[in-house]
Amino acid sequence: MIEVKNIIKTINHKTVLDNLSLTFETGKIYGLKGRNGAGKTMLLRAIAGLIRLDSGSITIDGKVLHRDIDFPSELGLLIENNNVLPEFTLRKNLLLLAKIRKVASPEMIDATIKRVGLDPTDKRKVRQYSLGMKQRAAIAQALFEKPKLILLDEPTNAIDIEGVKEMRRIFEAEKEAGATIILASHNPEDLSILADQVFNMEEGKLV
Template identity: 50%
Template sequence: MNTIEIKNLNKKIKGAEVLKDINLHLEGGKVYGLKGKNGSGKTMLMRAVCGLILPTGGSITINGEQLGKQISFPRSVGILIENPSFIPGYTGLKNLSVLAAIQKRVVEDEIRETLEKIGLDPDDKRTYRKYSLGMKQRLGIAAAVMENSDIVILDEPINALDESGAKQVRTILKEQKERGAVCIIACHDSEELNFLSDEIIEIAEGRIVPQASQSCH
């Protein structure tokens, strides 16, 4: 089973503590919702789990391997954090094909299927620079989930999406969860967050708020 073990995690940036003494055990087959105000440390925690920032203290262990010691990045992770960088002159399909070529885990048919699931036409000839905000968001989600990674991290996945897009995100998260991925999401719409998550983890000023890990269903 996929697991993420976070022990006494601390992170300082320019002398300021952005994460303080975080202890979490996250397991596959669940969606964990991070709840907290802007600047509470949600995105920092996501970045730390992805290996994008290194902890000042404590450890993050993914499937038995410690980040920064045995591995630099999780071996299998799909990420949507802040603005994904896509090539403006390429179509959605071409962009995802370029990304997929790095790991060689998925073939074109699977990429097409992922695009359709999130509501994008794989044969759309428009380039990324002509995409609407909603289309860009959908492509970012497709990039994060197309390889069926062990860990799926989505920061504000329903941002800029209409109701049909939000429904597609729900379906995709359900699929990822059923395959045993550890899913971590953050969403400023607390109703939607409760709906999407199996467990809510509340963060305030870089700390986990006690008793916040409650089941939503």
């Protein structure tokens, strides 16, 4: 359960989150809809603990972000400028990340890479990937530790039509496994097919 309560964030004298209150329940997919600059990505960043709020609070499973915890404990994140290191293979990226929490085994990593349609034995560096492959790699990074909270910013960008269907099936499977997913997308099909509830945002507010 995530409770976003009266959060405000101002950047360069512009209010990007404007007294926003939302609740996200476990085991559901939520969609965030709105134009560029509506506040969707900033809300994802706030829930991920990547920015500090001017006021208000975000509570995750009873723990207040930046008071009781610095970041959500089990978080999968795909957000703009996602840091899959370009000079390593995808498998090397995930093996390095796995050393932090020591949750994912090499077998889990290989299975996740295959699951998103990539090859764990591929020796190419991530910088050599096509745009669609890089997006699949970012999705693999978000999912490989089987997190309870998954935040996805435009996850189907640059992926072909069949790949988009494949990714949607993966997200639905994560929901069925008990994850809470918050998805920001300009693709109305992503939201209509996947989301249990859609929040429309404009200028940092719900509309």
